[in-house]
Amino acid sequence: MHLSVVVPCYNEEESIPLLVDRLVQAIEPWKERAEIILVDDGSSDETWAAMEAAHKRHPVVRGIRLSANRGHQIALTAGLEAATGARIFMLDADLQDPPEILPDMMMMMDRGYDVVYGRRAERQGETRFKKATAFLFYRTLNALSDVDIPKDTGDFRLVSRRSLDAVLQMPERARFIRGMFAWAGFHQIGLEYVREARVAGETKYPLKAMLRFATDALTGFSTKPLKIATRLSFVSLLVTVFMAIYVFGSLILFNTVAGWASVLLAISFFSAIQLLTLGILGEYVGRLYMESKQRPLYFQSQETGQPMAHPVDFGPEARDSGRSATQSAARTAAEQKEAS
Ligand code: UDP
Ligand code: MG
Numbered sequence: 001m002h003l004s005v006v007v008p009c010y011n012e013e014e015s016i017p018l019l020v021d022r023l024v025q026a027i028e029p030w031k032e033r034a035e036i037i038l039v040d041d042g043s044s045d046e047t048w049a050a051m052e053a054a055h056k057r058h059p060v061v062r063g064i065r066l067s068a069n070r071g072h073q074i075a076l077t078a079g080l081e082a083a084t085g086a087r088i089f090m091l092d093a094d095l096q097d098p099p100e101i102l103p104d105m106m107m108m109m110d111r112g113y114d115v116v117y118g119r120r121a122e123r124q125g126e127t128r129f130k131k132a133t134a135f136l137f138y139r140t141l142n143a144l145s146d147v148d149i150p151k152d153t154g155d156f157r158l159v160s161r162r163s164l165d166a167v168l169q170m171p172e173r174a175r176f177i178r179g180m181f182a183w184a185g186f187h188q189i190g191l192e193y194v195r196e197a198r199v200a201g202e203t204k205y206p207l208k209a210m211l212r213f214a215t216d217a218l219t220g221f222s223t224k225p226l227k228i229a230t231r232l233s234f235v236s237l238l239v240t241v242f243m244a245i246y247v248f249g250s251l252i253l254f255n256t257v258a259g260w261a262s263v264l265l266a267i268s269f270f271s272a273i274q275l276l277t278l279g280i281l282g283e284y285v286g287r288l289y290m291e292s293k294q295r296p297l298y299f300q301s302q303e304t305g306q307p308m309a310h311p312v313d314f315g316p317e318a319r320d321s322g323r324s325a326t327q328s329a330a331r332t333a334a335e336q337k338e339a340s
Contacts, residue, residue, distance in 0.1 A: 125197020230279025
């Protein structure tokens with residue numbers, strides 16, 4: 001079983017020696033056919049030197065250096081594209097995700113799962129703010145998105161070649177990789193683990209990066225915010241109807257100021273119309289956006305039966321030989337079986 005490990009690293013010079021030692025131990029049972037891919041995401045410290053040193057000590061380590069800082073998800077994508085394994089294990093460089101869980105993940109995959117993701121049972125050494133925002137983020141995301149994205153999971157996971165190939169077929173630029181795996185489908189399961197504190201350095205996700213990440217995720221997997229106007233327009237129309245009843249009632253009872261009824265009705269009616277047209281625009285913009293991603297329509301998960309040995313051919317040859325194209329296809333299939 002060929003195994004690839006992919007780690008995006010941004011200014012992680014202190015973590016890398018420790019990371020590599022623990023990874024090399026974790027992949028011991030598969031070491032004959034394994035590779036560890038470290039991606040340097042345009043670090044400004046000595047991360048690249050640390051990678052070169054790691055490669056000298058352990059030849060299983062491969063380094064890839066990006067020309068500039070492109071962000072966690074892009075760095076991870078670069079590593080995933082370089083990976084050649086039949087199973088791919090991804091984790092963060094700061095050892096918040098314990099590599100020692102790999103054998104358990106491998107076991108789950110032996111049982112037929114395509115994606116075994118780590119679910120954070122507990123997060124150690126993180127600020128209350130980070131925990132609270134993460135908690136809210138995953139709940140909002142699930143409420144808004146049409147895809148069921150597992151809660152409290154990161155990109156820490158073991159995936160099969162076919163699920164990775166599916167994700168790599170998605171050409172979108174704003175990447176939310178854990179969501180893309182969820183969207184791709186196949187058999188998925190979570191494995192609980194305790195998220196430890198960083199071994200060294202600081203978080204590379206300041207508030208600004210967290211907000212960008214959250215926006216990418218929400219807009220990438222949902223067009224619901226665009227549809228809010230449509231819903232509001234229905235509320236607004238309902239209000240208009242009640243308003244009309246009230247206005248006409250008052251008119252009949254003659255206790256109105258001149259012009260009041262027409263102004264009130266016009267305002268409520270036209271705001272409803274405006275919201276409705278905005279909603280229609282939103283619907284089209286949302287569709288344009290989804291189309292522009294050019295995601296594959298489906299991925300095949302299983303198949304039974306075989307395709308015909310030859311495509312049906314009603315050409316002159318089939319007619320001349322006096323047997324139907326299907327018969328000839330069946331015969332060639334039988335011949336092939338005999339030969340093998
Ligand atoms: N990372 C990266 N490029 C960036 C920011 C982060 O490759 O621009 C890497 C980082 O080195 C780490 C992983 O992404 O391996 C997760 O980042 P971090 O641990 O800082 O995030 P947190 O765990 O605090 O959410
Ligand atoms: Mg971290």
